[in-house]
Amino acid sequence: MGSHEPLLSLRHIAALRSGAAVIHDVSMDVHEGEVVALLGANGAGKTTLLDLISGFIAPSSGSLYMRGESLAGLAPYQTFRRGVVQVSQSRDLFPELSVRDNLELGATTRKDDWSADWRQVLDYFPRLEERLSQPAGTLSGGEQQMVAIGRALMGRPRILLLDEPSAGLAPRFVDEIRHIMLALKERGATMLIVEQNIGLALAAADRYHIMRGGRLVHSGDKALLGPDHAALVSSYYL
Numbered sequence: 001m002g003s004h005e006p007l008l009s010l011r012h013i014a015a016l017r018s019g020a021a022v023i024h025d026v027s028m029d030v031h032e033g034e035v036v037a038l039l040g041a042n043g044a045g046k047t048t049l050l051d052l053i054s055g056f057i058a059p060s061s062g063s064l065y066m067r068g069e070s071l072a073g074l075a076p077y078q079t080f081r082r083g084v085v086q087v088s089q090s091r092d093l094f095p096e097l098s099v100r101d102n103l104e105l106g107a108t109t110r111k112d113d114w115s116a117d118w119r120q121v122l123d124y125f126p127r128l129e130e131r132l133s134q135p136a137g138t139l140s141g142g143e144q145q146m147v148a149i150g151r152a153l154m155g156r157p158r159i160l161l162l163d164e165p166s167a168g169l170a171p172r173f174v175d176e177i178r179h180i181m182l183a184l185k186e187r188g189a190t191m192l193i194v195e196q197n198i199g200l201a202l203a204a205a206d207r208y209h210i211m212r213g214g215r216l217v218h219s220g221d222k223a224l225l226g227p228d229h230a231a232l233v234s235s236y237y238l
């Protein structure tokens with residue numbers, strides 16, 4: 001049980017959706033402070049894998065561990081309390097509630113003082129500070145994504161799962177997402193990032209896995225990828 005024990009560990013995970021096998025024999029580790037990109041075409045199983053880690057779906061076989069403790073049978077709120085925080089593609093904001101209330105919801109289960117995280121989130125996303133009393137539903141898609149990420153950070157995640165944070169966003173918001181990923185990486189955050197934008201996914205990544213048909217078909221170190229990385233990575237999608 002040294003410091004080399006992974007923060008998150010998946011072993012031979014399989015899963016069904018509506019009775020069909022969609023994840024097959026996936027094993028992977030994410031270490032503390034590591035950023036891992038999960039790549040692959042639509043339908044490869046990336047979201048399902050994040051949902052398995054968060055406890056929204058139970059594996060049909062295999063095991064999941066957080067620091068050596070099994071996550072089997074835990075409900076999503078229990079994995080959340082262990083520090084697994086997912087920002088789903090749908091963002092799941094409360095559109096009628098203010099930006100402030102949406103952000104604070106991320107900290108409701110915390111007993112400690114979260115004021116430093118509040119300050120940090122507003123430093124990351126200054127445009128949210130100007131909109132704190134606005135209903136979240138009135139924000140642009142990019143701003144809503146910032147609220148979703150900010151709310152996740154208010155929970156002080158041990159591992160942040162990001163599902164396609166740039167999907168549908170205008171280029172300037174994609175740049176902001178890149179900036180925030182790099183800033184989080186700089187501060188030692190542990191992240192598993194699903195992203196169709198390969199360049200964005202790899203910007204902060206240490207390692208990557210490519211999924212196809214519910215399996216990991218290729219894995220590697222970002223540092224070993226050459227300048228043609230997008231072509232190389234996408235060649236595994238087909």
Ligand SMILES: Nc1ncnc2c1ncn2[C@@H]1O[C@H](COP(=O)(O)OP(=O)(O)OP(=O)(O)O)[C@@H](O)[C@H]1O
Binds near residue numbers: 017042043047
């Ligand atoms: N609720 C569901 N019921 C049945 N099948 C599903 C369900 N959700 C996903 N699937 C199927 O599971 C497989 C994996 O889907 P998943 O959404 O995990 O892929 P993905 O790689 O995240 O793709 P995308 O980028 O489109 O979200 C696909 O074949 C998909 O059709």
